[in-house]
Amino acid sequence: MQGYHHPILLVNSLAxxxxxxxxxNADSAAQALATVTSADQLILLTDVPCVLVNEEVVTALNPLSANQLIDQNLIxxxxxPKLQAAFSALHHGVxxxxxxxRLGQGTKLEL
Structure with a gap:
């Protein structure tokens, strides 16, 4: 739709x-705001390119695989807490x- 802009909400981690x-915790705050506003998308910015395991890029995760990697101390x-917030948002409709x-790259999460 021409002229229609999707709103973008940026969350600061200071109050x-x-x-x-x-x-x-900006991830928890962003998750709560994304859930309550019925956001289509949540981007959690961090200081690394994405979720890394043994310095290798993880392009996609689901709750089972994420929990296995956490239990193995690989994440x-x-x-x-970033993954916990992300999966909570997915469970609540994001x-x-x-x-x-960097926008356009990263680890995609799915249920």
Whole structure:
């Protein structure tokens, strides 16, 4: 449809608290906002190109394969809550999730 623009929502991981700034888990916040707004797509930006296992690119994941890699300690640290937020968004109706550091690339998640 010509002239129609899809809205894009960017989430900052800082919030104002009674004693100053608070660090908010941006992945959880983005997941909640994507779910409540019935977003079609959620892109979780990170400092790596996508989900990596043994320095190899993982192009697609589903909950079973992701949990197996987490259980084997092949996916660790900050990528674990990122995947949890992503799969939660998928379970709540967001149709497309990408984890990346560059738009147009990354790991695609599916149910």
């Amino acid at each position: 104002s608290g009674p004693n100053g700034l608070l660090n908010v 660790t640290a900050g990528m674990v 149709h497309k999730i990408t984890i990346t550091n």
